[in-house]
Amino acid sequence: MPNALTRRLEEYTALTEADRRELAKLTAQSTLTIPPRRDLIREGEAPHSLYLILDGWACHYRTLEDGRRQIVDFAIPGDLCDLNLFILDRMDHSIGAITRLKVAEIDREMFHDVVRKFPNITTALWWQELVSKSIHREWIVNVGQRTALERIAHLFCEMFLRLESVGLTDGFCCDFPATQVDIADATGLTSVHVNRTVQELRRRDLVTMDRQRLMIPDMVALQTAGLFNPEYLHHRRLNRHTHFSRDAQTRLDGTVG
Amino acid sequence: MPNALTRRLEEYTALTEADRRELAKLTAQSTLTIPPRRDLIREGEAPHSLYLILDGWACHYRTLEDGRRQIVDFAIPGDLCDLNLFILDRMDHSIGAITRLKVAEIDREMFHDVVRKFPNITTALWWQELVSKSIHREWIVNVGQRTALERIAHLFCEMFLRLESVGLTDGFCCDFPATQVDIADATGLTSVHVNRTVQELRRRDLVTMDRQRLMIPDMVALQTAGLFNPEYLHHRRLNRHTHFSRDAQTRLDGTVG
DNA sequence: CGTTCAGTTGACCATGATCAAGAGTGGTGG
DNA sequence: CCACCACTCTTGATCATGGTCAACTGAACG
Numbered sequence A, B: 001m002p003n004a005l006t007r008r009l010e011e012y013t014a015l016t017e018a019d020r021r022e023l024a025k026l027t028a029q030s031t032l033t034i035p036p037r038r039d040l041i042r043e044g045e046a047p048h049s050l051y052l053i054l055d056g057w058a059c060h061y062r063t064l065e066d067g068r069r070q071i072v073d074f075a076i077p078g079d080l081c082d083l084n085l086f087i088l089d090r091m092d093h094s095i096g097a098i099t100r101l102k103v104a105e106i107d108r109e110m111f112h113d114v115v116r117k118f119p120n121i122t123t124a125l126w127w128q129e130l131v132s133k134s135i136h137r138e139w140i141v142n143v144g145q146r147t148a149l150e151r152i153a154h155l156f157c158e159m160f161l162r163l164e165s166v167g168l169t170d171g172f173c174c175d176f177p178a179t180q181v182d183i184a185d186a187t188g189l190t191s192v193h194v195n196r197t198v199q200e201l202r203r204r205d206l207v208t209m210d211r212q213r214l215m216i217p218d219m220v221a222l223q224t225a226g227l228f229n230p231e232y233l234h235h236r237r238l239n240r241h242t243h244f245s246r247d248a249q250t251r252l253d254g255t256v257g
Numbered sequence C: 001c002g003t004t005c006a007g008t009t010g011a012c013c014a015t016g017a018t019c020a021a022g023a024g025t026g027g028t029g030g
Numbered sequence D: 001c002c003a004c005c006a007c008t009c010t011t012g013a014t015c016a017t018g019g020t021c022a023a024c025t026g027a028a029c030g
Helices: A004-009 A017-029 A108-117 A119-143 A150-166 A179-187 A192-204 A219-225 A241-253 B004-009 B015-029 B108-117 B121-143 B148-165 B180-188 B193-201 B221-224 B241-254
Strands: A033-035 A039-041 A049-055 A059-062 A071-075 A094-097 A099-105 A173-175 A207-209 A214-215 B029-033 B037-041 B051-057 B058-064 B069-075 B094-097 B101-108 B173-175 B208-210 B213-215
Touching: A004 A017, A004 A049, A004 A119, A004 B241, A017 A033, A017 A049, A017 A099, A017 A108, A017 A119, A049 A108, A049 A179, A059 B121, A071 A119, A071 A179, A099 A108, A099 A241, A108 A119, A119 A150, A119 A179, A119 B058, A119 B069, A150 A173, A150 A179, A150 A214, A150 A219, A179 A192, A179 B180, A192 A207, B004 B015, B004 B051, B004 B101, B004 B121, B015 B029, B015 B051, B015 B101, B015 B108, B015 B121, B051 B108, B058 B180, B069 B101, B069 B121, B069 B180, B101 B108, B108 B121, B121 B148, B121 B180, B148 B173, B148 B180, B148 B213, B148 B221, B193 B208
Parallel strands: none
Antiparallel strands: A033 A099, A039 A094, A049 A099, A059 A071, A059 A094, A173 A214, A207 A214, B029 B101, B037 B094, B051 B101, B058 B069, B058 B094, B173 B213, B208 B213
């Protein structure tokens, strides 16, 4: 299996063999394993190195003084945890492991070296940064405008497509290790309500969830339920699951003007 | 008055006289005026140039198919409207004028030139990009976790400090041309509820709003009401209004620990 | 001087929160 | 191997924040 970062960056641009070798080197340098539910780094700390998720899920989150927690993004294999450290001197949010996590720790110097010598990679990294900003925007829309059912459906669509883009789906299935509490913190709902809403999604045959495993039997239906439009992910290899193909299908069905 | 972009970037880094001259040149090149409520660019369009707000307010927003609208950020003088165009080929959101707007339109080539020749400016621009990403994160927290009153108080604090950092405040006052409908779309509330909540803020003497003018007589109190912590703005010149000074004041008061 | 748009108010409603308790599952150590 | 603990998921009853709908006021502007 090709490494997830390479795969992810190639979503944006073609890399040369040399680029790929360099990325593999970066990834192999220094890897660490983090137990589930441990923080990688906390709000207020000075970032010391750059983390690349190799295996498992993490989340970016902020907490309010009174304990309320908001997950602002999930991080999956191939995701770099913020280029912040090159510019901002303090973390404005925390990064926590959801599952057991394998991360590559890339130190500043090494990274600067790559940035200097491999312009393709640099551009691809900025692409990733801008895409993750676009994902932030979509999350604002999600918690600001969508109903509980739409929010959760939307989250499932997003994570499925993001996992797919790094080769971590298997037909209609993917791992989904976030708990209902995590989903609640990501969608601005309570875990009780998430529970009821997931049941509703199940009842409508939009998803099945068996422990850590999510199945989406009809992606088009789930996207419709979540008002999901994948454009914001800026994936190049848009595939059968996209909004476009839904339009196409609607046209073929003749059910819509 | 020094131009807002320079002032804003100097929030992050000291610029040389040459940098400043270059920025002034960029800004003066080609300016256009947009009437209120007109879109600068729409979701799905290919960005052709880079906009810099010189005067007035704009907003970044997304709409859902059924018309629901979410404002994901406001743009004020000194804000660059997304470096996206250099990397992403389609706008994933729209930018609309709130007031009459003066913007500088900077074309790709010219901008590339600056980036090549003025590394200080380039870094400062990426700083701005990362800060605006951090603001996105805070907005997710805002709509996801805070109550109506907290959300609006938080928005007022944020905009006041952002305006202050480009010299657009006047003592306790600043312009605030967003309507209650805009505030509603930015906070994920309805305009009816925004109206009632703003009245509540007024009743508690946390703000006064007389037409387009916002006054915050006690910034510390408003920050407390909105659970506002300015760290996420990554301003260097933190001033009397910051969270830190609140802690200091609490210590002086002797009311806490 | 009417038209438009922002702001305001009231009555009623619904989505999702809160509180509390119980069931299933997995891991750990005696 | 089993008992216990912790955590996740589930369910029920009740409540509250904020939404909906509708009408009215007042200022701005041509």
